Amino acid sequence: MxxxxxxxxxxxxxxxxxxxxxxxxxxxxxxxxxxxxxxxxxxxxxxxxxxxxxxxxxxxxxxxxxxxKYIRCGVTSKSDTMIDNLMDMQAWTNDKVMGETKMASVHAIxxxxxxxxxxxxxxxxxxxxxxxxxxxxxxxxxxxxxxxxxxxxxxRDQSVISDGRLMRVVKDIGLTPDQIKRVDGYKDYGRYSPPYHTQSKSSVIIPKRLIYTLPFNNVKKKGNKKGFGK
Structure with a gap:
């Protein structure tokens, strides 16, 4: 039930x-x-x-x-594939580390x-x-x-709206800019229901406060010999 x-x-x-x-x-x-x-x-x-x-x-x-709260974590690997995957996943590394192991740093919550x-x-x-x-x-x-x-x-259900704020990505049903602002969202093109890999993208409303990607442009970066930083 x-x-x-x-x-x-x-x-x-x-x-x-x-x-x-x-x-x-x-x-x-x-x-x-x-x-x-x-x-x-x-x-x-x-x-x-x-x-x-x-x-x-x-x-x-x-x-x-x-x-x-974001913390910086180091990840080591002996696999070329792993380091490539990390870079695709928005981790950022220094020059390629030579030898048996490779290191990358990622920001985690x-x-x-x-x-x-x-x-x-x-x-x-x-x-x-x-x-x-x-x-x-x-x-x-x-x-x-x-x-x-x-x-x-x-x-009651609080999966879509809770305390007047959007809790998930939803299909845009023609909300006005003022209505979108009121639910703390923004308009974009994406997917709102599975299967995510097969559906064509449509206009959606995304809740701003539920995006947790670290703003890397605001992070002070310092490189070192171990491969952390940029």
Whole structure:
């Protein structure tokens, strides 16, 4: 049975954010896609986990109660592929480090707890979350590891709007600039529902406060011999 919840993820390691907000439906989708090749089959499963309204799952993007604190983390690898992937994922490195290991630095969010709001089947959502290794980018290197999960039932759905503010990317239905500003969003072209890799982009409204990419232009960079910085 679908009920509205606030889902709290107690984190064991820092989270590396992506360019856009991380939604709970996308987290579930990409996890299931590791085992199922058929998009329709994945969506059929998601339909039993998350409630849907107007083709959009009622689940928020990941958010934090306090202002995110960013820390700089070093990542080492002996793989050329890994360093290429890190650079694609907005990590930034100094000149190529020669030798057996290579190093890159990434900025991650140090937080005790990350949250999602969702109208969902609690047992099924919890079962999926327990199988997911981590949230955010670079989870294969240990970032974003989940330590524990808890659910608090809400009186009403808060996955799309909470306290007058937008909680997820939504399809633009012709909101005026003033209305978009009122929900703390901005207009862009993107995707608002899975399967994200096959849908064509459309006009969407993105919540500003749920974008956690570090503004690298404002970061003072200092290079050193170990490959950190620029």
């Amino acid at each position: 679908f009920q509205p919840y606030r889902i709290a993820l107690t984190m064991r390691t820092p989270i590396v954010p992506g360019k856009f907000p991380l939604h709970l439906d996308s987290l579930f989708y990409w996890f299931l896609s590791e085992f199922i090749d058929n998009d329709d089959e994945i969506l059929d499963i998601l339909d039993t986990v998350l409630e849907k309204q107007d083709d959009t799952y009622l689940c928020s993007a990941m958010y934090f109660q306090d202002k995110p 140090a937080t005790k707890t990350a949250f999602f709001n969702a109208t969902c089947d609690k047992e099924k959502a919890e079962a999926l979350l327990k199988k997911i290794h981590g949230v955010g980018r670079l989870t294969n290197t240990g970032f974003g590891e989940i330590a524990s999960i808890s659910f608090v039932q809400l009186k």
